Amino acid sequence: MQKPKSKFIKVRCNDCENEQALFEKASTTVHCHICGSKLAIPRGGKAKIKGKILEIIE
């Protein structure tokens, strides 16, 4: 049996440098907690990441 791989990634906001963990396959748009900037946009599978990816948390 195979488990589906799901990862969290740590992303830094381009606008305010807030660091935030989010799901790699986000199904909804993820906004920065601090400034509301878009950090991830769902794209049928992996989300498109708008900020800078700092770390992948498995």
Ligand SMILES: [Zn+2]
């Ligand atoms: Zn921000």
